[in-house]
Amino acid sequence: MVVDIHVAREPSPAEAELLSRLDWFIRLRWLAVSGLLITIGVVGFIFPAVFPLLPMLVIAAIIAGYNLAFWLYARRLRLPRSEDTYRRRYREFIHLQIVLDLVALTVLLHLAGGRENPFAFYYVFYVIIVSILLPQRSAFVYAGLVTALFGGLVFLEHIGLLPHTDLAPVTGVASTRNSLYVLGEIGAFASTVFLVVYMASGIARRLHERTQVYLDTVRSLEERTQELSEANARLRQADKARADFVLVVTHELRAPIAAIQSFLRVILEGYAPNPAKQRELLERADARATEMLDLIANLLELSRLTAGEQGELKLLDMGEVLLNIVDVMRVMAEHKGLMFSVEVDPHLPPVRANESRLKEVWTNLISNAIKYTPSGGIVVVSAYQTPYYVVGSVRDTGIGIAPEDQARLFTPFFRTEGAKSLTKEGTGLGLSIVKQIVESYGGRIWVESRPGQGSKFSFALPRAHPPATSSTG
Helix, strand or coil, X not given: CCCCCCCCCCCCHHHHHHHHHHHHHHHHHHHHHHHHHHHHHHHHHHCCCCCCHHHHHXXXXXXXXXXXXXXXXXXXXXXXXXXXXXXXXXXXXHHHHHHHHHHHHHHHHHHCCHHHCHHHHHHHHHHHHHHHHCCHHHHHHHHHHHHHHHHHHHHHXXXXXCCCCCCHHHHCCCCCCCHHHHHHHHHHHHHHHHHHHHHHHHHHHHHHHHHHHHHHHHHHHHHHHHHHHHHHHHHHHHHHHXXXXXXXXXXXXXXXXXXXXXXXXXXXXXXXXXXXXXXXXXXXXXXXXXXXXXXHHHHHHHHHHHCCCCCCCEEECHHHHHHHHXXXXXXXXXXXXXXXXXXXXXXXXCEEECHHHHHHHHHHHHXXXXXXXXXXXXEEEEEEECCCEEEEEEEECCCCCCHHHHCCCCCCCCCCHHHHHHCCCCCCCHHHHHHHHHHHCCCEEEEEECCCCCEEEEEEEEECCCCCCCCCC
């Protein structure tokens, strides 16, 4: 059994048009059934002995029955499906209805006088409908089918294989049995049908093309409107982020400047006549100035990274870059009373990066681990490889990071409460800079941490020369 796999969605404008055509065709058939029943009733009352009324009523009931089935199926067809499924089911549904209607019309004409019945021109009416609903090629096929049905009916009645219901009692004119007349009648009917198909399908094709252009334009405008709406939302979000960023930067710069100014005023206004006190205030002012310069340097670096500046890229050994800075980091760790170890895979493949920025990544992560690990703790730095990446990690036994803070850890100016309580120093820009650097080289960075149990920061950069075959490791 074939099952349509689809996602729930509303019909597109083109699909909605197809469904509306089906509804129109079904409503038109209800009118035809009503008209047929009225006609049978009137004719049966006026000419009770001329027409086989019971077979005609059976045909009317059959038409009503399959139209009810069509109505129920049309409701089911409105369930969400793919556009291709809509079009395929639409074509199948239309073909089935037209064939059944043409067969029913032929049987009714046979029961009600054959070619003598003026309602034979309902064939032409159906051909016009087909030309509107279906492509021109299909319309010509149905023109051939209509000609075959009507011509076959006329011919079989003419040679006597089918009984003919004579309408002479109704029309007052005897039915003709002239073969040339019969052939002329069939030829005239066929030429009329094909001419109608040619004209109606041409008009319908042009209307369909214009409708499709209109629907495509509407769809394009809807997509463009959605894109503009999303772009506008992104612009508003970016504008808010920019405003927030300026506000935070202003606050971060104002604090050290205000502190420096207050220290200098104390000295200038004579409130610190003691040279030792003056020196203390100047040292504090110098420390705040250094903090401000560090903040400005970090802001400039973040701005360059945001603008897409990657620096000069080279093939680098990530472990070698680590070993070039590890001595300074080791001194810092031992001065604080920490156990410090480095583990580097001696066969690391190269990565494509900028050397100074890769040093900045290592320096930032290691210095953070040292800063936020109490005396007696452990800091372990490692570099190893996977099939497609070179991975660096810095693990410590420090204060750890709460789960709710980990999602914001790499945003500018964010510092956890634990970090603030441990040390006032820090701009909150280091990890955001590290993230920008790593991602600019196609890598990623992540953290694993629990409060009071330390943290492990890891970053992965793509190998410059991935292995030819994938493996696990």
